[in-house]
Amino acid sequence: MTRRRPTPSADDLLTSLGRLTAQALERAESQKARVELAVALQRELLPAVLPQVPRLRCAARYAPARHGLDIGGDWYDGFRLPDGAVGFSIGDVQGHDVEAAAFMGQIRIGLRAVAAAVEDPGEVLSRANELLLSMDCGLFATCSFLRFDPATSELADARAGHVPGVWATADGDWGVAEHPGGVPLGVLPGEAYPVTTRRMSDTEVLALFTDGVVEGPSFSIEAGIEQVARLVRDAVPADPGELASQVIKVADLTGHTDDAAVLVLSHQAAQGTR
Template sequence: MTRRRPPRHASADELLTELGRLTQQALERAELQKARVELAEALQRELLPAELPELPGLRAAARYAPARHGLNIGGDWYDGFPLPDGSLAFSIGDVQGHDVEAAAFMGQVRIGLRAVAATAADPGQVLSRANDLLLSMDTRLFATCSFLRFDPATRELSHARAGHVPWVWATPDGRWGLGEDEGGLPLGVLAEESYPVTRRVLPASCAFVLVTDGVIEGPAFPITAGLDEVARVTRAGVHAEPAELAAAVIKVADLTGHADDAAVLVLRHDRPPA
């Protein structure tokens, strides 16, 4: 008969050594994740514009809030820049993914939109050409986007969207609504996609608020409820300065318990004096 040796119990010193090894591994992983989050945040802030352009009659402001936990950061952006014909272009969007790769891709999308808009001011053409440009890069990521052009001569605001969430508008006389304009697929999904353009002449005074889904959607907060809250804040702050309204709207993300990063773009139109 073969006797089995009883199992050897680890000594206290061995347990402490193993505990120390596991603790060190956990700390190294935590430091690595912290470094990646800090890098993504730095990329995001460096790639976003320091200021937005303005014209007599149109002012703009924006806010950005990083995600609260983990690596859910890096994909949201806003932008604004003048076009060669004297009009202004604005964009806001959200890249799929939440890491350093998403932050870098966001920068490529912004640069691509600026480059294309220099030769094709029509928002639908801008999104279509940017879409084909991104597909030619053979990337695995895609992005939702709203692109707008404001013509100061006609006070016309033209808009095209690529899979992005609706915007909210409001006027001082109490009118408001959602800009659920017809759109196309997100950028980077399907080649030769077309993007319809909606054109509207702006009233004497109005505010437009564009957001990414990180503002209006959370773990237990549906997009419709988030849009309703953004609409309430916009109606209440329609007389406020654009920066004040943007700061109020970004706080909606706190209500949703957002796990994603979030961006807000506010355009305020007031007819300039004759």
């Protein structure tokens, strides 16, 4: 005689379905809670306002990724320095979770602390790099750090593995700021970061951004940078807030699998100098 396996009853099936549904809801709620925590951290850790100094206006935007927990690693910052200059940073921490958001906050604070004591942007990044390595957290970050002197309109900047920015002037000149840089922060000890120094033109716009703005499954990084370049060229002279809002939308073309940050600096000639 062949023994047949008992057929699950409707009650058994409903019980199993209920258990699986409860587990799925629990995982979904856990994921939702982590996303909300990461969003809250990002909101609290990014600056509420950016410094405005004579002849230079600035604005920034941040956008989370559209899917999953891809949030928390990107940042922008701007702050006044003891000698009257202004420091700016923008960067991207490895990873997209609550830990990345918390680490991003530590980097921002570290950069501010070092920049208050050191003028050279390359030295700022070098010391920040050693600080991150000493923390032994296993994460790294790309970053651009800039120092603007409102008295001379001199802009000095250094890059640590970060995507280059785009600049344009009122006379139609423009370019991608692909000057030499160093490796990301938190990778190699004793790393040096070259500094590029120049005087901003009387009417100039500089757009800085993270790779989440210009790179994704639907867009190559070259295509993304070109798209940003067109926006920047067409915006001079620019309202920095409007331009930042336009640039952050480029992330929608990439597939938006990463969070994204934009920082725009708009330099204007002093009245009576034109």
